[in-house]
Amino acid sequence: MRNKVSLKDIAQKVGVSTAAVSYALNKEKEGKVSDEMAAKIRATAKELNYQPNQIAKSLKIGRTNTLGLIIADVSNPFFATIARVVEDEAKAHGYTVVFGSSDEKAERSWDLINVLANRQVDGLIIAPSEASEDQILYLKEQKIPFVLIDRYYPDIPSSFVVLDNYKAAYDAVFHLIENGRKRVGMLAYKTNLYHMQERKRGYQEALQAAELPVGKSLLKEVKHDDTKNGVKAAIDAMLASPEGLDALFFATNTLAIHGLKYIDSLNLKVPTDLAIVSFDEGEAFDFYYCPLTHIKQPVDEIGKEAVQLLLDQMSSSNGRIGQIHFEPELIIRQSSGA
Amino acid sequence: MRNKVSLKDIAQKVGVSTAAVSYALNKEKEGKVSDEMAAKIRATAKELNYQPNQIAKSLKIGRTNTLGLIIADVSNPFFATIARVVEDEAKAHGYTVVFGSSDEKAERSWDLINVLANRQVDGLIIAPSEASEDQILYLKEQKIPFVLIDRYYPDIPSSFVVLDNYKAAYDAVFHLIENGRKRVGMLAYKTNLYHMQERKRGYQEALQAAELPVGKSLLKEVKHDDTKNGVKAAIDAMLASPEGLDALFFATNTLAIHGLKYIDSLNLKVPTDLAIVSFDEGEAFDFYYCPLTHIKQPVDEIGKEAVQLLLDQMSSSNGRIGQIHFEPELIIRQSSGA
DNA sequence: ATTGTATATTTAATCGATTAAGCATAGTTT
DNA sequence: AAACTATGCTTAATCGATTAAATATACAAT
Structure with a gap:
C-alpha cells in the first residue's frame, strides 16, 4: 500500500526495536533512549520521510x-x-x-x-x-x-x-415600532427549535409592550422545504390583511433574501412602503438598494x-x-x- | 472509555468467538455462520447497541x-x-x-x-x-x-x-466589446495559478481580436492579502488613464464585490459610466441595483x-x-x- | 466401516502504533 | 568483590476489528 514507511521499517534499518523508535520520536519521553541512538533514529526517520499512521495511533491511545x-x-x-x-x-x-x-x-x-x-x-x-x-x-x-x-x-x-434570540428580536421589532411602524409582520420558519421560538417571543412581546395587537395574521411561518413559495404566500397573506402592513421582520437571512426579491417584484419600496429588519448579515444585504438594518451575530x-x-x-x-x-x-x- | 461495546462483548455474551460475530455482522459473507447463530448474534448486537469502531476497521482493511x-x-x-x-x-x-x-x-x-x-x-x-x-x-x-x-x-x-477559463474570459470581454465598449479593464488576482493566467489570456486575446490595444494599464492585478485596498488602487489607476475606462471585467466574485462597492462609492453608474461583467454568481449580485452579467460555472x-x-x-x-x-x-x- | 465433503466455528495472525514490564550492561556504593 | 542502581534497549501485550487457515462436526458416498 501507500505510505509504506512504518516504525518497523525505521527499526529494521537502524537495527533496533520498534519500541526504541517510538520512544526516540516522542521527544516527551526523554531519557528512554540514548542521545546518539535517538539522533540516529530521527535521522533515519527523516531520510525515509516517515509519517506516523494516525489511525494506528488513534486506535492505541483512544483519541x-x-x-x-x-x-x-x-x-x-x-x-x-x-x-x-x-x-x-x-x-x-x-x-x-x-x-x-x-x-x-x-x-x-x-x-x-x-x-x-x-x-x-x-x-x-x-x-x-x-x-x-x-x-x-x-x-x-x-x-x-x-x-x-x-x-x-x-x-x-x-x-x-x-x-440571546429573544432580545435580538425584541430589539429589532421595538426599533421598528419606535420609528412609527404599527403593522409589523414577522416571517419565521415553521419549527419548534428554541431559537426560533425565542425570536417569535421577542417579536410578540415587543408588540405587546407597545400595546399593539398581537395576532396570528402578521406572524407567518414558512416550511423549510419550500422556502421560496412559502415566503411569497406569507407575504401575500400579510399584505392582504385589512389593516395592511408597514414593516417586516425576517427571522433569518435566507428568509430575508427570498422576501426582498419578492417585495421588489411587487414594486414595493423599502423603507417607504415597507420597513425591513433582518437577522444576520450577508454580502447580499450590502448591495440592496436600501442598506438593511439587521441583527448582527458575533x-x-x-x-x-x-x-x-x-x-x-x-x-x-x-x-x-x-x-x-x-x-x-x-x-x-x-x-x-x- | 466511551462506546464500550465491542465485538468481544457480543462474542462473550453469546458465547462464541469474535470471528463468528464479525462474520455474522457482515452479511456479504453469507454461509460462514449458521442462520440461527447469525440471528442470535445480530439480536445481541442490536440489544447492546453495537457500533463498530471504524478506526480499528480502517487499520485492518487499509481504507x-x-x-x-x-x-x-x-x-x-x-x-x-x-x-x-x-x-x-x-x-x-x-x-x-x-x-x-x-x-x-x-x-x-x-x-x-x-x-x-x-x-x-x-x-x-x-x-x-x-x-x-x-x-x-x-x-x-x-x-x-x-x-x-x-x-x-x-x-x-x-x-x-x-x-474553460480562457473561453469564459474571452466570451465575457468579447461581449463587452460587441456592445460598443472600447476601453475594457480587467481586475485579476496576482498569482501564477493557471486558471488566472487563462482568464487573463482570454481577456487579452479578445481585445486583440477586436484590434483594441492590449496594454498593462488596463489589466490590474491585486494581491490576495489585501484585496480591498488593492481593488481601490487598481480601479483608481485605470480611471486615471488618459483614455479613460468604459467597462470592467472582474476575474472573481470577491473582486467584483469589492470593486462594485468602490465603484458605487465613486458614484459611477452601471452600465452607463461603466459596463460590468463578473465571474461566478452570488446572492449579492442579485441585489445589485443593476443586475450583473456574469460567467456561470456549473x-x-x-x-x-x-x-x-x-x-x-x-x-x-x-x-x-x-x-x-x-x-x-x-x-x-x-x-x-x- | 471408511473416506470424503460440506458446514459451522475457532484459532491466531495482522494492521501500526504505544507502553508497561523485563533484562542486560555499565557504573556506583559498601 | 558483592550488592545495588541507573541507563538503554527489547519483549510482548494491547487497541478493535478482519480473515486465512485450522479444526470439529454432521452427513453422504463408497
Whole structure:
C-alpha cells in the first residue's frame, strides 16, 4: 500500500526495536533512549520521510484529535463562516475538523452523529435539528463531549453557545415600532427549535409592550422545504390583511433574501412602503438598494467559544458544561426607516 | 472509555468467538455462520447497541471511507457550494468528507495534505494553491489518489475538473466589446495559478481580436492579502488613464464585490459610466441595483464530477486520470449594457 | 466401516502504533 | 568483590476489528 514507511521499517534499518523508535520520536519521553541512538533514529526517520499512521495511533491511545462539526448547511454563509472559524480555532489547538450538513433533518443528523462517533471524533459541535432531542440524550449517555451552537434544548442540560434570540428580536421589532411602524409582520420558519421560538417571543412581546395587537395574521411561518413559495404566500397573506402592513421582520437571512426579491417584484419600496429588519448579515444585504438594518451575530466569537467550551469539556474528567449567551447587536441602516 | 461495546462483548455474551460475530455482522459473507447463530448474534448486537469502531476497521482493511477536501476558503460561497456538493456526492457513495481551507497559502495546504494523508483519507479533492507543484508531485509519488478542481498545473499530468477559463474570459470581454465598449479593464488576482493566467489570456486575446490595444494599464492585478485596498488602487489607476475606462471585467466574485462597492462609492453608474461583467454568481449580485452579467460555472457538476473521477481513480489499480473542462455560460443581464 | 465433503466455528495472525514490564550492561556504593 | 542502581534497549501485550487457515462436526458416498 501507500505510505509504506512504518516504525518497523525505521527499526529494521537502524537495527533496533520498534519500541526504541517510538520512544526516540516522542521527544516527551526523554531519557528512554540514548542521545546518539535517538539522533540516529530521527535521522533515519527523516531520510525515509516517515509519517506516523494516525489511525494506528488513534486506535492505541483512544483519541483522534478530530472534532466533528454538524451544521445545517455549509452553503449558507452564516454556517460557512462558523465552519471556517471552528476550523481555524481547532487547528490552533492541534485538531482537525470533520464536518457534515444536516439539512435541518433529524435523520441526516443521526446519520452524521453515527458516522462521526464511529470514527471516534473526540468531540462534536452541533447545530441541532428539530426533533433531535434523542440524539442529544444519546450523546450524553455515551459520554461523547459536545457543544450546541445557534440552537439548544432548554429542557436538556448541555453546553451551548447561542445568541440571546429573544432580545435580538425584541430589539429589532421595538426599533421598528419606535420609528412609527404599527403593522409589523414577522416571517419565521415553521419549527419548534428554541431559537426560533425565542425570536417569535421577542417579536410578540415587543408588540405587546407597545400595546399593539398581537395576532396570528402578521406572524407567518414558512416550511423549510419550500422556502421560496412559502415566503411569497406569507407575504401575500400579510399584505392582504385589512389593516395592511408597514414593516417586516425576517427571522433569518435566507428568509430575508427570498422576501426582498419578492417585495421588489411587487414594486414595493423599502423603507417607504415597507420597513425591513433582518437577522444576520450577508454580502447580499450590502448591495440592496436600501442598506438593511439587521441583527448582527458575533459569528467569530460563537465559533471560537464553541471550540473552547468543547476542549474544556474534553479535558475535564467530569463533563463540565458551559452555557454562553451572546448579546445581539442591532445595526441600524436605512431599511428600517430610522 | 466511551462506546464500550465491542465485538468481544457480543462474542462473550453469546458465547462464541469474535470471528463468528464479525462474520455474522457482515452479511456479504453469507454461509460462514449458521442462520440461527447469525440471528442470535445480530439480536445481541442490536440489544447492546453495537457500533463498530471504524478506526480499528480502517487499520485492518487499509481504507477509511473518507475523502479529503482542500479548498481555498469555505466562507467563499463558490467553495462552500462545492463543499456541499462534494459532501452530498461522497455520502451517496458511502464516504465522509474531511475538509480544510488553505487560504491560498502553500504552507497551509502542505499542512492539510499531511494531516489528511496521515489520517489515511482514501483520496483528495484539492483546489491547489500557488507554488504547490511539489505537493502534487508528492501525492503522485505516494500514489495517493487526488483530483484537482478549479485550477491545475498544465505541466503535471493529473486528474482535474475545471472550467474553460480562457473561453469564459474571452466570451465575457468579447461581449463587452460587441456592445460598443472600447476601453475594457480587467481586475485579476496576482498569482501564477493557471486558471488566472487563462482568464487573463482570454481577456487579452479578445481585445486583440477586436484590434483594441492590449496594454498593462488596463489589466490590474491585486494581491490576495489585501484585496480591498488593492481593488481601490487598481480601479483608481485605470480611471486615471488618459483614455479613460468604459467597462470592467472582474476575474472573481470577491473582486467584483469589492470593486462594485468602490465603484458605487465613486458614484459611477452601471452600465452607463461603466459596463460590468463578473465571474461566478452570488446572492449579492442579485441585489445589485443593476443586475450583473456574469460567467456561470456549473458548480454542481464540478463537485459531482470531481468525486466521480476520484472514485474511479481509487478503484482502478493503475491510477487512471481524467481531465474535464466544463464550458462556461455567459449570463447576460443589464450590467454589460447589452 | 471408511473416506470424503460440506458446514459451522475457532484459532491466531495482522494492521501500526504505544507502553508497561523485563533484562542486560555499565557504573556506583559498601 | 558483592550488592545495588541507573541507563538503554527489547519483549510482548494491547487497541478493535478482519480473515486465512485450522479444526470439529454432521452427513453422504463408497
